[in-house]
Amino acid sequence: MSQADTKEAPVAEANTERRLNMIEAINDALDISMSRNDNVVVMGEDVGYFGGVFRCTAGLQDKYGKTRVFDTPINECGIIAVAVGMGAYGLRPVPEIQFADYIYPGLDQLISEAARLRYRSAAEYTAPITVRSPFGGGIFGGQTHSQSPEAIFAHVSGLKTVIPATPYDAKGLLISAIEDNDPVIFFEPKRIYNGPFSGYYDKPVEPWKKHDASVVPEGYYKVPLGEARLVSEGEQVTVLAYGTMVYVAEAVCREKGVEADILDLRTIVPLDIEAIEKSVKKTGRCLIVHEATRTAGFGAELSALVTERCFYHLEAPVERVTGFDTPYPHSLEWAYFPGPIRIGEALDKILSE
Amino acid sequence: MADRPDANGGLNKPALSLHVPEPKFRPGDTVDFSHIDVPEAGAQPRPDEACDPAEMKDLAYGLVRVLGDDNKAHGPWDPKLDPEMLRKMLGHMAMTRAFDERMFRGQRQGKTSFYMKCTGEEATSVCASMALAGDDMVFPSYRQQGILIQRGYPLIEMINQIYSNKGDKLKGRQLPIMYSSKEHSFFTISGNLATQTPQAVGWAMASAIKGDSRIAATWVGEGSTAEGDFHSACTFATVYNAPVILNVINNQWAISSFSGFAGAERTTFAARALGYGLAGLRVDGNDPLACYAAEQWAANRARANAGPTLIEFFTYRAEGHSTSDDPSGYRSAQEREEWPLGDPVMRLKNHLIELCEWDEDRQEKMDLDAAEHVKKVTKEAEANGILGHGLHHPFRTMFEDVFENLPWHLKEQAEQAVHERKTKFPEGLPEA
Numbered sequence: 159m160s161q162a163d164t165k166e167a168p169v170a171e172a173n174t175e176r177r178l179n180m181i182e183a184i185n186d187a188l189d190i191s192m193s194r195n196d197n198v199v200v201m202g203e204d205v206g207y208f209g210g211v212f213r214c215t216a217g218l219q220d221k222y223g224k225t226r227v228f229d230t231p232i233n234e235c236g237i238i239a240v241a242v243g244m245g246a247y248g249l250r251p252v253p254e255i256q257f258a259d260y261i262y263p264g265l266d267q268l269i270s271e272a273a274r275l276r277y278r279s280a281a282e283y284t285a286p287i288t289v290r291s292p293f294g295g296g297i298f299g300g301q302t303h304s305q306s307p308e309a310i311f312a313h314v315s316g317l318k319t320v321i322p323a324t325p326y327d328a329k330g331l332l333i334s335a336i337e338d339n340d341p342v343i344f345f346e347p348k349r350i351y352n353g354p355f356s357g358y359y360d361k362p363v364e365p366w367k368k369h370d371a372s373v374v375p376e377g378y379y380k381v382p383l384g385e386a387r388l389v390s391e392g393e394q395v396t397v398l399a400y401g402t403m404v405y406v407a408e409a410v411c412r413e414k415g416v417e418a419d420i421l422d423l424r425t426i427v428p429l430d431i432e433a434i435e436k437s438v439k440k441t442g443r444c445l446i447v448h449e450a451t452r453t454a455g456f457g458a459e460l461s462a463l464v465t466e467r468c469f470y471h472l473e474a475p476v477e478r479v480t481g482f483d484t485p486y487p488h489s490l491e492w493a494y495f496p497g498p499i500r501i502g503e504a505l506d507k508i509l510s511e
Numbered sequence: 512m513a514d515r516p517d518a519n520g521g522l523n524k525p526a527l528s529l530h531v532p533e534p535k536f537r538p539g540d541t542v543d544f545s546h547i548d549v550p551e552a553g554a555q556p557r558p559d560e561a562c563d564p565a566e567m568k569d570l571a572y573g574l575v576r577v578l579g580d581d582n583k584a585h586g587p588w589d590p591k592l593d594p595e596m597l598r599k600m601l602g603h604m605a606m607t608r609a610f611d612e613r614m615f616r617g618q619r620q621g622k623t624s625f626y627m628k629c630t631g632e633e634a635t636s637v638c639a640s641m642a643l644a645g646d647d648m649v650f651p652s653y654r655q656q657g658i659l660i661q662r663g664y665p666l667i668e669m670i671n672q673i674y675s676n677k678g679d680k681l682k683g684r685q686l687p688i689m690y691s692s693k694e695h696s697f698f699t700i701s702g703n704l705a706t707q708t709p710q711a712v713g714w715a716m717a718s719a720i721k722g723d724s725r726i727a728a729t730w731v732g733e734g735s736t737a738e739g740d741f742h743s744a745c746t747f748a749t750v751y752n753a754p755v756i757l758n759v760i761n762n763q764w765a766i767s768s769f770s771g772f773a774g775a776e777r778t779t780f781a782a783r784a785l786g787y788g789l790a791g792l793r794v795d796g797n798d799p800l801a802c803y804a805a806e807q808w809a810a811n812r813a814r815a816n817a818g819p820t821l822i823e824f825f826t827y828r829a830e831g832h833s834t835s836d837d838p839s840g841y842r843s844a845q846e847r848e849e850w851p852l853g854d855p856v857m858r859l860k861n862h863l864i865e866l867c868e869w870d871e872d873r874q875e876k877m878d879l880d881a882a883e884h885v886k887k888v889t890k891e892a893e894a895n896g897i898l899g900h901g902l903h904h905p906f907r908t909m910f911e912d913v914f915e916n917l918p919w920h921l922k923e924q925a926e927q928a929v930h931e932r933k934t935k936f937p938e939g940l941p942e943a
């Protein structure tokens with residue numbers, strides 16, 4: 159991968175006690191990227207003076223001025239389009255789409271333009287833009303503040319799609335995305351902005367401060383795009399997940415005493431196929447978990463890849479646990495959400511074969 | 512429903528009817544363009560370049576014209592170009608027309624899949640481009656080949672691209688005429704409509720963020736102004752006072768849909784500017800001097816941080832939409848003959864003759880030279896191959912530039928493509 163050079167990722171030991179939530183980690187990544195490169199500009203609805211509805215851009219306009227951090231019209235097509243034009247000029251725009259559910263008016267500019275500039279111009283023009291957007295449900299956001307549209311972007315040639323699951327990764331991946339010379343969709347799982355989530359919505363939220371992954375070093379470091387993170391090691395089953403579902407899967411495995419290789423994919427394009435193959439060939443079983451709707455979701459691609467590449471190592475059919483093929487319902491969101499029961503039953507099934 | 516004054520189910524109310532626009536003339540109809548208001552050349556005032564758009568709103572409904580029926584330049588919009596500049600302008604337009612003729616024929620001879628002429632609209636690209644600085648960034652649509660010709664892009668590069676041959680700098684990836692040249696500050700043509708319009712605004716915003724002095728200009732057809740992207744462009748341009756010129760080429764036809772399907776039955780396209788607070792100009796697009804003068808006005812305005820401008824160039828698409836289109840199926844052939852604004856090449860030629868700076872013999876020689884030159888360059892380009900004759904780029908190039916670096920899945924697919932090629936051509940071809 160273009161940014162696979164991890165030599166520049168020193169974890170400063172002196173800072174191991176600094177703990178941030180994901181919002182603070184994202185803010186830190188933007189701050190560092192802007193301070194290192196004058197061409198990085200941040201824009202979006204409410205991101206300027208106010209600092210973003212989730213506060214990810216708080217303080218940046220004060221620090222870098224109104225021409226580098228600014229509010230935009232409520233026009234996602236325009237936000238993406240002007241970012242493409244700015245990229246053609248030589249800037250590195252980091253537009254925010256306030257909710258992933260609002261990204262669709264900008265789809266043509268992403269799919270037909272940003273994703274193809276390099277190809278159609280034989281690399282004369284590129285779109286080095288990072289589109290940040292909170293995604294996923296579990297916050298009573300109803301159908302317009304809860305969707306997980308990552309598969310749409312994974313399907314488009316020329317786009318990279320990144321989904322961090324920890325504050326440490328959020329910072330390191332975002333810096334990598336901003337420095338990447340290709341367009342990157344950066345989906346932030348908003349359910350875990352403030353703390354990891356076990357899937358039990360009726361239990362109190364554990365803040366990030368109590369979690370090891372909230373240790374975020376000061377200063378510059380990168381997490382390369384295209385490398386999965388091994389969350390836990392086990393021999394019984396491989397669990398492929400990203401974003402919020404990493405924690406839910408982890409909690410269910412812990413509860414059931416299942417010893418699983420849990421892989422947090424971190425980027426779905428480019429995908430760390432080596433890590434996936436290695437793990438599945440070891441365990442012989444594969445469970446895929448995502449919050450997005452099931453049909454033609456990214457789990458279908460993962461399932462196909464695992465079947466094509468690891469078939470003779472499989473002891474059981476690949477299982478998918480996903481959201482249902484409905485819009486995200488407001489009052490019944492926990493009925494939609496692929497929670498502990500759905501994941502637990504799938505684990506039972508796959509382990510019983 | 513409750514607010515309807517007549518609560519008896521509306522029985523006494525007239526039935527609503529849907530208006531579906533219909534062009535005035537269809538195939539075989541006698542064409543009469545007398546409804547088109549063509550003001551006297553020189554009649555329109557030329558406001559200060561920094562003026563408030565509200566003070567110039569009449570210009571969004573009028574028609575800026577410089578060249579009169581007497582072939583003389585009139586009024587405050589006369590850019591007062593010297594004869595040498597006028598001859599250059601004429602030469603670029605003539606070359607554009609000669610190039611179009613040759614490429615159209617090339618497509619008919621099976622040398623490529625597709626071509627689009629700009630006959631009758633040459634002034635809207637050539638003359639507008641001449642009013643910009645060479646490093647001002649242009650975001651064209653697909654009928655602005657005149658800009659590349661005016662900026663000195665080598666014809667052979669254009670033809671290589673049209674033939675998708677091994678010399679094509681775009682590696683055969685783009686439909687013919689979707690050029691790109693960063694060296695000439697010419698953005699890669701999309702083929703999707705109006706997407707370039709808000710991108711141009713973004714480029715202009717970036718130039719302003721950086722305190723640069725370069726401005727951006729973009730071209731879009733009147734039909735494509737119906738796209739949401741056009742609204743995005745106008746909104747962002749006005750919100751950030753971006754140094755950009757939005758050129759709308761109103762050539763009356765979008766394939767078979769007349770301009771009424773973009774709203775032309777109700778108002779002008781220049782009038783779109785008013786609702787946004789943009790400066791709006793409506794210009795005779797077949798008048799080379801008016802095209803130059805309007806673009807120059809807008810460029811000066813943008814460069815002085817005085818704001819963006821929307822210009823409607825009122826012109827006529829004299830030929831089909833593309834080589835895939837036959838306009839005789841939906842419009843009257845008489846339209847081209849009756850078009851009240853004439854032909855831009857003829858109008859500039861006659862103006863130069865009127866100035867005693869040109870004559871018919873020189874015109875004839877210029878046209879011949881242009882045709883000969885294009886013919887010669889076409890031959891050179893054909894040595895690099897024509898579409899579908901094997902002299903394309905190597906298979907592996909298909910997978911390059913999707914990303915900066917090749918990820919594993921594209922590496923695997925590239926291997927498959929090369930394998931299929933070897934299976935089909937076991938003897939191998941020189942260009943592996």
